[in-house]
Amino acid sequence: MKLDDLYSELTLNTGAKLVLLVMDGLGDIATPEQGFRTPLEAASTPNLDRLVAEGCAQGRMIPVAPGITPGSGPGHLGLFGYDPLEFQVGRGVIEALGLGVELKAGDVCARANFATLDAKGIVTDRRAGRIPTETCERLCTMLSAKIKKIGDTQVIIRAGKEHRFVVVFRGKGLEGPLTDADPNREGLPIPSVKPRDPRSAKQKKMARLIADFYKLALPILAKEKPANGFLMRGIAHQPRIPVFQDRYKLKPACLAVYPMYKGLAQLVGMQKIEGPQTIREQFERYLAEYENYDYFFIHFKYTDKAGEDGNFEAKRKYIEELDAALPVLLQRKPDVLAITGDHSTPCAVKGHSWHPQPVLLHSRLSGSDKLERFTETGANSGSLGVIEAKHLMRLMQANAKMFDKFGA
Amino acid sequence: MKLDDLYSELTLNTGAKLVLLVMDGLGDIATPEQGFRTPLEAASTPNLDRLVAEGCAQGRMIPVAPGITPGSGPGHLGLFGYDPLEFQVGRGVIEALGLGVELKAGDVCARANFATLDAKGIVTDRRAGRIPTETCERLCTMLSAKIKKIGDTQVIIRAGKEHRFVVVFRGKGLEGPLTDADPNREGLPIPSVKPRDPRSAKQKKMARLIADFYKLALPILAKEKPANGFLMRGIAHQPRIPVFQDRYKLKPACLAVYPMYKGLAQLVGMQKIEGPQTIREQFERYLAEYENYDYFFIHFKYTDKAGEDGNFEAKRKYIEELDAALPVLLQRKPDVLAITGDHSTPCAVKGHSWHPQPVLLHSRLSGSDKLERFTETGANSGSLGVIEAKHLMRLMQANAKMFDKFGA
Numbered sequence: 001m002k003l004d005d006l007y008s009e010l011t012l013n014t015g016a017k018l019v020l021l022v023m024d025g026l027g028d029i030a031t032p033e034q035g036f037r038t039p040l041e042a043a044s045t046p047n048l049d050r051l052v053a054e055g056c057a058q059g060r061m062i063p064v065a066p067g068i069t070p071g072s073g074p075g076h077l078g079l080f081g082y083d084p085l086e087f088q089v090g091r092g093v094i095e096a097l098g099l100g101v102e103l104k105a106g107d108v109c110a111r112a113n114f115a116t117l118d119a120k121g122i123v124t125d126r127r128a129g130r131i132p133t134e135t136c137e138r139l140c141t142m143l144s145a146k147i148k149k150i151g152d153t154q155v156i157i158r159a160g161k162e163h164r165f166v167v168v169f170r171g172k173g174l175e176g177p178l179t180d181a182d183p184n185r186e187g188l189p190i191p192s193v194k195p196r197d198p199r200s201a202k203q204k205k206m207a208r209l210i211a212d213f214y215k216l217a218l219p220i221l222a223k224e225k226p227a228n229g230f231l232m233r234g235i236a237h238q239p240r241i242p243v244f245q246d247r248y249k250l251k252p253a254c255l256a257v258y259p260m261y262k263g264l265a266q267l268v269g270m271q272k273i274e275g276p277q278t279i280r281e282q283f284e285r286y287l288a289e290y291e292n293y294d295y296f297f298i299h300f301k302y303t304d305k306a307g308e309d310g311n312f313e314a315k316r317k318y319i320e321e322l323d324a325a326l327p328v329l330l331q332r333k334p335d336v337l338a339i340t341g342d343h344s345t346p347c348a349v350k351g352h353s354w355h356p357q358p359v360l361l362h363s364r365l366s367g368s369d370k371l372e373r374f375t376e377t378g379a380n381s382g383s384l385g386v387i388e389a390k391h392l393m394r395l396m397q398a399n400a401k402m403f404d405k406f407g408a
Numbered sequence: 409m410k411l412d413d414l415y416s417e418l419t420l421n422t423g424a425k426l427v428l429l430v431m432d433g434l435g436d437i438a439t440p441e442q443g444f445r446t447p448l449e450a451a452s453t454p455n456l457d458r459l460v461a462e463g464c465a466q467g468r469m470i471p472v473a474p475g476i477t478p479g480s481g482p483g484h485l486g487l488f489g490y491d492p493l494e495f496q497v498g499r500g501v502i503e504a505l506g507l508g509v510e511l512k513a514g515d516v517c518a519r520a521n522f523a524t525l526d527a528k529g530i531v532t533d534r535r536a537g538r539i540p541t542e543t544c545e546r547l548c549t550m551l552s553a554k555i556k557k558i559g560d561t562q563v564i565i566r567a568g569k570e571h572r573f574v575v576v577f578r579g580k581g582l583e584g585p586l587t588d589a590d591p592n593r594e595g596l597p598i599p600s601v602k603p604r605d606p607r608s609a610k611q612k613k614m615a616r617l618i619a620d621f622y623k624l625a626l627p628i629l630a631k632e633k634p635a636n637g638f639l640m641r642g643i644a645h646q647p648r649i650p651v652f653q654d655r656y657k658l659k660p661a662c663l664a665v666y667p668m669y670k671g672l673a674q675l676v677g678m679q680k681i682e683g684p685q686t687i688r689e690q691f692e693r694y695l696a697e698y699e700n701y702d703y704f705f706i707h708f709k710y711t712d713k714a715g716e717d718g719n720f721e722a723k724r725k726y727i728e729e730l731d732a733a734l735p736v737l738l739q740r741k742p743d744v745l746a747i748t749g750d751h752s753t754p755c756a757v758k759g760h761s762w763h764p765q766p767v768l769l770h771s772r773l774s775g776s777d778k779l780e781r782f783t784e785t786g787a788n789s790g791s792l793g794v795i796e797a798k799h800l801m802r803l804m805q806a807n808a809k810m811f812d813k814f815g816a
Contacts, residue, residue: 001493003473010476055440059794365757367437368444370785383468383764383784385794391474398475398762405760406472407479407497 004247006406007394011249016400017334018250018295019286020079020392023322024072024261025304025345027060027357027376028315039303039315039347040358041375047326048339048374052360055368059384060356060376061392063343069354075342076264080297081248081393082241089267090177090236096166097263099158103238108174108206110235113163114139114227121189121229126182127163128227139227140165146220150212167232169209175202176236181210190214193235210235243269244295248397253289255282256299265297279321283328290332298329304352307345315347336363336399338392339374356386363399412655414814415802419657424743424808426658426703427694428487428800431730432480432669433712433753435468435765435784436723447711447723447755448766449783455734456747456782460768463776467792468764468784469800471751477762483750484672488705489656489801490649497675498585498644504574505671507566511646516582516614518643521571522547522635529597529637534590535571536635547635548573554628558620575640577617583610584644589618598622601643618643651677652703656805661697663690664707673705687729691736698740706737712760715753723755744771744807746800747782764794771807 028038035042052058063070064084073094074084092109103109114136116125140159147155153171160166178193193210195203210232221228244252254265254272262272273289276282279300286296300322306315329337340359343352358379371378380386384395397403436446443450460466471478472492481502482492500517511517522544524533548567555563561579568574586601601618603611618640629636652660662673662680670680681697684690687708694704708730714723737745748767751760766787779786788794792803805811 001496003493006473006476006493055438055444364439365437365754365761367439367754367763367784369788370438370444381789383788383794385468385764385788387474387794394473394475395762398477403475403477403762405477405479407482407492407499407502 007403008247010403010406011397012402012404013249014400014402016294016336016402017290018336018396018400019298019329019334019338020296020396021298021300021329021337021339022076022079023300023303023319023339023341025307025343025352026341027344027346027355028307029344029346029348029355030377031348034312034347038376039312040319041377043316043319043323045319045323045373047323047330048360049372051326051330051362052371052374055362055366056371056374057361057366057384058369058371058374058379058382059359060379060386061340061359061389062356062386063354063389067354069352070343071352072260072342073264075389076261078389079340079342079392080244080268081390082268083390087239087241089239091234092166092236093238094260095160095164095234096158096168097267098260099160099166100259100263101156101158101166101168103168103263104170106170106174106237108169108176108235108237110167110210110232112165112167112230112232114165115229115231116226117229123183123186123188123190123229123231125226126186126231130162131227133159133161135227136160136163136165139221139224143217143220147213147216150209150216153209155213163227167213169206173202174206174209174237175200176206178203178207178210178235180231180233180235181214182231182233190229190231193232206235238267241268245269248295248393249402250294252295252297253293254297254299255285256297257282258299258301261299261301270297280325280328283325286329287332296334303341304345307347307349308351310347310350312347336361336396338396340392359384359392361395361399365399365401415811416655418811418814419805420810420812421657422808422810424702424810425698426744426804426808427706427737427742427746428704428804429706429708429737429745429747430484430487431708431711431727431747431749433715433751433760434749435752435754435763436715437752437754437756437763438785439756442720442755446784447720448727449785450720451724451727451731453727453731453781455731455738457780459734459738459770460779460782463770463774464782465769465774465792466777466779466782466787466790467767468787468794469748469767469797470764470794471762471797475762477760478751479760480668480750481672484669486797487748487750487800488652488676489798490676491798495647495649497647499642500574500644501646502668503568503572503642504566504576505675506668507568507574508667508671509564509566509574509576511576511671511674512578514578514580514582514645516577516584516643516645518575518618518640520573520575520638520640522573523637523639524634525637531591531594531596531598531637531639533634534594534639538570539635541567541569543635544568544571544573547629547632551625551628555621555624558617558624561617563621571635575621577614581610582614582617582645583608584614586611586615586618586643588639588641588643589622590639590641598637598639601640614643646675649676653677656703656801657810658703659701660703660705661701662705662707663693664705665690666707666709669707669709678705688733688736691733694737695740704742711749712753715755716758718755718758720755744769744804746804748800767792767800769803769807773807773809
């Protein structure tokens with residue numbers, strides 16, 4: 001029996017309220033340079049401490065699999081209870097979501113970047129000297145103006161940062177994944193894309209569309225310097241993901257500021273709540289919307305940003321900023337509250353990492369691990385153990401008494 | 409390679425003695441109302457403490473999967489080393505075992521309860537007003553007297569508590585599972601049962617037998633008030649489970665008091681040892697039977713009962729009662745002793761739960777986690793980690809040096 005089917009069979013409607021509070025990239029490592037402390041350990045967190053004292057279960061979570069460093073996509077899918085290995089989201093889709101494109105079922109997305117070609121079409125710079133974002137925006141506007149449709153397929157072009165942009169193909173009978181239109185190094189021409197599954201008629205149609213797109217777009221860029229060409233990668237459609245509300249019998253809302261996280265939430269069918277710009281505003285909006293939803297995904301970006309910058313003090317400060325706002329959320333304590341990261345972003349790594357992120361689970365039935373604080377080191381001896389992140393959602397449901405007994 | 413096949417291939421006969429001591433529902437949670445202590449933490453357990461001081465490995469065990477609350481069936485199958493998701497036991501079988509019916513291979517069991525029907529056969533009370541157990545026994549005796557066989561199939565009817573009873577069908581070519589003869593709510597007629605697999609001839613035969621049983625039984629009950637009808641659920645045969653002794657090369661015995669646990673032990677082919685009524689008597693009998701078996705499953709029910717009642721003091725007291733008797737068992741210390749629960753039954757839940765139960769493993773080779781006591785909180789930082797319960801049996805075998813090296 002598939003475990004997810006068993007969970008579905010046992011799921012009860014209880015009217016419970018669940019909150020997942022994600023401090024992006026929260027996890028860190030205690031290095032000698034940092035005095036063997038993590039930002040979470042160094043931070044002053046009186047409100048988290050109080051929550052821990054009231055009774056919490058703690059543990060650590062492996063975002064995908066041992067040693068795997070996830071991007072935001074797999075990181076969040078895991079937190080939402082979807083196995084990130086089973087439900088893979090193409091990079092084109094992630095980029096499009098990140099740029100705020102509202103995707104529809106069947107859309108095929110490609111991650112693209114401007115490049116420099118020589119007279120023979122050989123790639124001489126895969127990033128076109130990292131052109132400024134303004135140039136990228138100008139080129140995308142130019143392409144958009146001239147290429148709106150190819151046959152019956154709509155083409156949506158959206159500029160990203162520097163040399164990056166995305167292309168979304170919207171039409172009937174399209175499918176990914178395709179191979180990349182990228183030689184992966186300089187000195188070679190742009191290869192034609194091919195279906196990953198040679199038997200798929202939809203992938204074949206999609207590959208022809210990409211070839212047609214190149215035929216239309218390259219002449220438009222021909223006189224540009226240095227961005228007279230472009231590469232396309234991660235060409236895939238939106239994966240079919242079971243809808244959150246059907247899967248968990250919970251009506252979900254997303255309180256995120258950045259488009260990428262709103263997009264990931266939308267991918268599983270969460271309702272976006274727009275407006276709040278700070279974590280305090282997000283918590284206030286949660287209070288206002290309390291009766292309208294059963295599950296709230298609240299996303300806090302800045303811990304990850306500070307980790308990416310390798311800025312220990314900033315990461316500590318952002319944790320303290322969230323802690324200071326926490327009493328707003330706790331004015332109406334949900335039945336189940338989980339606080340964690342989508343992965344670790346250790347300051348010493350200056351990027352995402354594979355280190356399991358700490359997790360705190362608070363409910364009337366979470367019990368207490370009798371730890372004094374919420375920290376990486378404390379979480380190591382928590383009752384949740386070291387688990388895969390995809391299990392958190394089921395533990396949250398269990399804490400809300402949403403599962404019937406299995407077997408007599 | 410299937411892991412179980414590898415274990416089998418590596419298994420050696422060592423003549424070691426293994427004991428699994430199950431304190432049913434042992435695990436608990438530390439809530440503020442309980443002064444942040446569990447019954448195990450609050451109990452005075454000098455003999456367990458001594459055992460821990462001699463060297464034990466500790467950990468916590470997930471009975472089935474994260475968040476899943478198991479019944480006694482899946483809980484014990486896990487402890488016996490069988491994956492409870494792979495080997496599912498129908499509720500009819502569990503109920504029959506619980507009422508002490510000695511099941512044979514191929515028996516199909518149904519969990520039944522008396523109900524009230526109106527003149528048109530509509531269910532008006534699914535539990536017939538929870539008739540007294542004596543009435544249930546009278547009705548079952550009446551049915552048993554008149555329905556002994558249907559065709560060549562033997563019919564065994566056994567009364568349970570209040571409105572509950574079981575029906576066992578024993579004959580050739582029978583198989584479950586079937587759909588339920590239960591509308592699941594009042595106001596509807598009793599639906600006919602159907603094969604879960606429409607291609608199974610055995611399930612079709614079984615569905616006809618259930619229909620025939622209704623035709624014979626309903627007229628017998630027609631004048632009863634309020635129990636003039638009945639519903640049947642969980643209609644399934646005994647699952648095919650690999651025999652314990654073949655799987656582990658250990659001759660197993662069961663020292664349990666309650667029929668349900670004897671039944672579960674029989675399901676995997678353990679020998680029941682009848683007679684002992686108290687835990688002290690069970691331990692004494694273990695001493696007497698020491699040479700006759702290699703593996704003893706000793707079951708203590710009362711920790712679960714106290715948890716179900718939400719009675720913290722009673723649960724603490726029962727733990728102390730077992731602790732006081734422990735020196736009897738330790739007069740002939742087995743080579744490997746595991747002490748755990750089949751699941752948690754926290755007083756705050758007043759029922760089974762998903763919280764991982766603590767486990768203690770003692771052998772000459774268990775090593776010591778240098779904990780002072782056997783408690784939930786201590787077990788969180790034990791060397792066994794948080795593991796699935798099905799792995800315990802293999803760890804016990806390993807501690808008995810029953811596995812050859814894997815690979816060179």
